[in-house]
Amino acid sequence: MKKIVISSILLLGFQAFAQRLDYEKIASQKQESKLRGGIQPERINSFSSEIEVYVSVQENLLTVDEVYALFRGENPLLNIFYFSKDDPKLRLSPENAVYPSLEKGYNVIRYRLPIKSTNWYSFLAATVDANFLKSKKLKLVGDFRPTFSCQEALPESNIFGLPTPGYVNEFFNDRKGCGYFKKTAEDKSYRFHIIPDVPSYDK
Numbered sequence: 128m129k130k131i132v133i134s135s136i137l138l139l140g141f142q143a144f145a146q147r148l149d150y151e152k153i154a155s156q157k158q159e160s161k162l163r164g165g166i167q168p169e170r171i172n173s174f175s176s177e178i179e180v181y182v183s184v185q186e187n188l189l190t191v192d193e194v195y196a197l198f199r200g201e202n203p204l205l206n207i208f209y210f211s212k213d214d215p216k217l218r219l220s221p222e223n224a225v226y227p228s229l230e231k232g233y234n235v236i237r238y239r240l241p242i243k244s245t246n247w248y249s250f251l252a253a254t255v256d257a258n259f260l261k262s263k264k265l266k267l268v269g270d271f272r273p274t275f276s277c278q279e280a281l282p283e284s285n286i287f288g289l290p291t292p293g294y295v296n297e298f299f300n301d302r303k304g305c306g307y308f309k310k311t312a313e314d315k316s317y318r319f320h321i322i323p324d325v326p327s328y329d330k
Contacts, residue, residue: 174245174307179316180207183233194225194234204256207238211249245307248299252281253319254289266324269294270317276304294319
């Protein structure tokens with residue numbers, strides 16, 4: 128019963144947040160699918176049940192120890208959250224390693240995210256301690272690749288109750304640029320980036 132209540136509250140919050148992403152159109156599409164009998168099983172099964180989440184730190188901005196300090200400890204500077212119907216608020220755990228070869232020019236912190244259902248929309252969010260970023264003159268942004276069009280800076284007053292600065296990406300199959308990863312995709316990663324806080328570095 129508690130899980131149902133939490134899910135209902137989050138669903139209302141998601142609706143408010145998604146208004147900037149033309150939610151009324153999305154809701155209409157969902158209703159049409161429901162009237163037609165819902166999403167076909169074969170469509171749901173064509174999507175990956177796990178994706179990789181990268182936080183890619185541009186090389187030469189932080190020492191190796193500083194990169195590790197981002198995600199280690201009881202109160203890490205960097206946090207990744209996933210919000211969905213199945214997981215109202217899932218905090219992801221990083222692998223205890225830094226990978227210099229997963230993305231060229233970056234040291235990568237990797238997380239693995241299980242996807243229980245792809246027939247609902249969900250949100251992937253990252254936050255980094257504001258004082259740390261300010262002291263290093265850095266900023267957190269999303270995935271540079273043009274295929275991701277449903278991402279934006281996390282508003283200060285956000286429905287997730289997360290601190291800022293942060294970045295959030297929406298997954299929803301019925302909107303171009305928001306889809307979940309297909310099982311057949313060679314690359315099943317979404318990538319947050321930590322880069323210099325200089326306008327020329329924006330995508």
